[in-house]
Amino acid sequence: MKNIYTILYFFFFPVFLFSAFLSVTLSAQEKEKEDSLKYQTEELVITGTRTFDKIIDIPYSVFRVDKKELGYGKKVSAKDVLADVPGLYLQSRYGNHDLRISIRGFGTRSNTGVRGVRILQDGIPESEPDGETVIDAVDFTSLGGVEVVKGNLSSLYANAPGGVINFLTDMYFPKNFFTSNNQIGKYGYRQNGIKAGVKTNDYRYFLSYNYKNLDGFRVHSNEYTHIVNSVFEGYLGTKTTISVLGNYVRGLNKIPGSLTPEEFTEDPFQARDIAISQDFRNETQKGRLGVKFLTSFGKYNNNEIEATIYGGIKELIKTNDADYTIATRYSLGSLIRFTNRSEILKRNNKFTIGMDYAYQSGPRTVFDNINGHKGNNVNDMFEDDQGSIGFYFQNQFNLVTNKMDLFLSGRFDRNVFSKSSLQFRGFTDTSRIFQEFTPKIALNYKLTPSVALYTSYGIGYDVPSVYELDNNYTTSNTKYTMNPDLAPQKSNNFELGIKGNLLNKKSEFMRKLFFETTFFDYVIADEIVPYTINQTTYYRNAAKSNRKGIEVGIMSEPLEGIELTVNYTFTNFKYDEYNAIIFGPSGTTYESYAGNREPSVPQHILNLILNFEFEINENFNGLLQWDCDYITNMYVDDKNTVNTPLYFYGNAMAGINATFGKFGCVAFVGMNNIFDKRYVGFVNINDYYGRYFETGEPRNLFSGLNVSFRY
Secondary structure (H helix, E strand, O other): OOOOOOOOOOOOOOOOOOOOOOOOOOOOOOOOOOOOOOOEEOOOEEOOOOOOEEHHHOOOEEEEEEHHHHOOOOOOOOHHHHOOOOOEEEEEHHHOOOEEEEEOOEOOOOOOOEOOEEEEEOOEEOOOOOOOEOOOOOOHHHEEEEEEEEOOOOOOOOOOOOEEEEEEEOOOOOOOEEEEEEEEEOOOEEEEEEEEEEEOOOEEEEEEEEEEEEOOOOOOOOEEEEEEEEEEEEEEOOOEEEEEEEEEEEEEEEOOOOEOHHHHHHOOOOOOHHHHHOOOEEEEEEEEEEEEEEEEEOOOOOEEEEEEEEEEEEEEEEEOOOEEEEEEEEEEEEEEEEEEEEEEOOEEEEEEEEEEEEEEEEEEEEEEEEOOEEEEEEEEEEEEEEEEEEEEEEEEEEEEOOOEEEEEEEEEEEEEEEEEEOOOOOOEOEEEEEEEEEEEEEEEEEEEOOEEEEEEEEEEEEOOOOOOOEOOOOOOOOOEOEOOOOOOEEEEEEEEEEEEEEEOOOOOEEEEEEEEEEEEEEEEEOOEEEEEEOOEEEEEEOOEEEEEEEEEEEEEEEEOOEEEEEEEEEEEEEEEEOEEEEEEOOEEEEEEOOOOEOOOOOOEEEEEEEEEEEEEEOOEEEEEEEEEEEEOOOEOOOOOOOEOOOEEEEEEEEEEEEEEOOEEEEEEEEEEOOOOOOOEEEEOOOOOOOOOEEEOOOOEEEEEEEEEEEO
C-alpha cells in the first residue's frame, strides 16, 4: 500500500493569554420563589463536541432528537429523523435513498452522499477519510437519539465545516426486551425488523436486524436494504467501559436519473430512457467492527481516556450510461482522546487533546456497461488510497464562576490521496497532499442558569474527496490520474447566538421552552462547486463567496400534552467573485457569476410541528401530530438561469402506545404530503444538459405496528 505516513511525535501545548474581565450585574435581584414558576435547566448532554457537557454550557448551536420523538412514524431515511432540526435542509434523491444534508450551505455540492458534515454512529465515523458519507448503515428504527452540532467544527473534526451529526443506538433500556418492528405503505414500502436488548450489572447488549423494501414512486427507483447492528457494553467496575460495535449492510437501489424542466412538467415520476436501458443503480455490501475503551481515573475521577479502533470492508457496484464500476475498499482507523479537569487560578479548567487516524485503500475497475451488465472490455483500472491523520486540542476555561467560559481549540490535519493506474493508458500516477491548521475561539456566557449567549470565530477547512479529484479533459493536465487544479475549500466563520432550555413541570402554562437563535457570517475561499458533463459530475474551485444567515428554533409546551415547534432559517448566500468557464453542448464560454446566489439553497425555510400527547388510562397513551414545511424557490445553476418553484406540504400522523404487563405495542398510521403537492425534492446542480430536477414524494399512506416483550 502506498502513501502510508507515520507521525512519530506530535505535541500541542497551548499558551493562554487572559485579559481582565469586568462583570456588571444588577444590584437588586428578586429572590427566586419556591413555587411553580421556578424554571430549571434540563439535564441534556452532548457528545458530538468530543466531551460530555450540558448543551447550555457549550458555545455551539446544538439540537438533540430524543428517544421519545423517534417512537412513532415512518423510518425510510435520515430525513425522517432529522426533518425537524432547525437549520438543516434535506434533499432526498429520487425520494428515498442518497440523502443530501446541507448545513449553512455545506453539503450542497454533493450529488451523491454527504459532504462538509461529519457523520458518526455511536461516535465512530461513518464518513470516509476524505469526508464523503453515504448514510446506509444506520438502522433508524433502533436509535435512542441523534445529536446535531451545527456550524464550523473543523477545529475538532476533519472535514466538518458544516457540523457533526452523531446517530446513537438505543442502549439505555430499563429492562431486557425483544421487539418486532413492522411498517407498510404505498409504493411498495415494507420494513420489518427485530431488536433485542439484554442488561445485567456487568454488561449491556443490543442487537437489531432490519429489512427495508421500496418499489419507489418513480419509474426505476426501487430499492432494498438489509442492516444488522450490534453493540456490546461491558463494565469493568464503575470507571471503565469496553464496547464492541459492529454493523453490516447489503442493499441495492435503482437510479431513475434527473429530468429537464420540460420533462418534470410533463411527468415528474418518469425515468430517463437511458437510466432504464443501462440500468443505472448502486449495489452495496459492507461491514465494520469497532472496539472502544473508556475510563476515568484520578482522585476525583478528573482524568478521562477514550480509545477506539475500527476496521471495515466495502464492496460497491455503480452503473451509469457508459460505465460499470466495481470498487473494493479496505479501511481502518483509530480515535484517541484524553481529558483533564482541574483548576487554574482557582477557576475550573477542562483540557482535551486527541488524535484521529483513518486509512482506506482498494481497487476501482471500470468496465463497459452493456444494458446494465458488465462488459468484457476494461476501460480503466485504478488503485485508490486515502489517508488522514489529525491532532486536536480544546481548552475550556471558566472566566467568571458559573457565568462565562472561554473555549480555545485547534486541529492540524494531513490528508494524503493517491490514484495509481493499474492498466497503462497513458496516465501519470498522481498523489495529492493537503494539510492545514484550523484554530477557533469561542465564548459562552450564561445570562441565567437556563439561558446563554455564545459567539465564536474560527477557520473552516474541507478537502476534496477522492471522487471529486477525478481528472477530466477540462483541467490543466489531462494525463494525471487526479485533478491537479482542485484545491481545498477554506472559510472564515463567525457566529453569534442565544439559547435557552427551560423546564417548569408544575406550571399549567408553558411547562417547557427550548429556544435558539443563531446569526452566522461565513467568507469562503476556493469554494468547491460541481458541474456536470454527459451525466458525469466534476468539480472546480469558485473564487470567493459569502454566506450570511439566521436560524431560529423554538420548541415549547404551551399547555399540558401540547408541544409546538417552530423552526425558521433565512439564508443569503452569494458569490463575491467567480469567473467561470462554461462547458455546454454549444461549446465553451466564459462568464462572471459575481453577485449570483449559490444554487440548491432556499432563502426561506419554515417548519412547524404540532404534537398532542394524550393519555386514556395507565395502559394507553398516544400522539397526534401535524408537521408542515414551507420552502421558497432556489436556483439550480451558478448562472441563476433556472430555479425551482416554492412549495408547501404537510404530513399527519396518529399513534397509540399500549402496555399489558410485560407486553407492549405501538401502532401508528400517517400520511405524508397530504395535499399531494408536486415539488422538486433534489437538485442536480449545474447539469450539462439541464437535467436539474428530481421530484419529491407524492401523497402516500403508511402504517406501523411494533410489538415488544419486556422481562
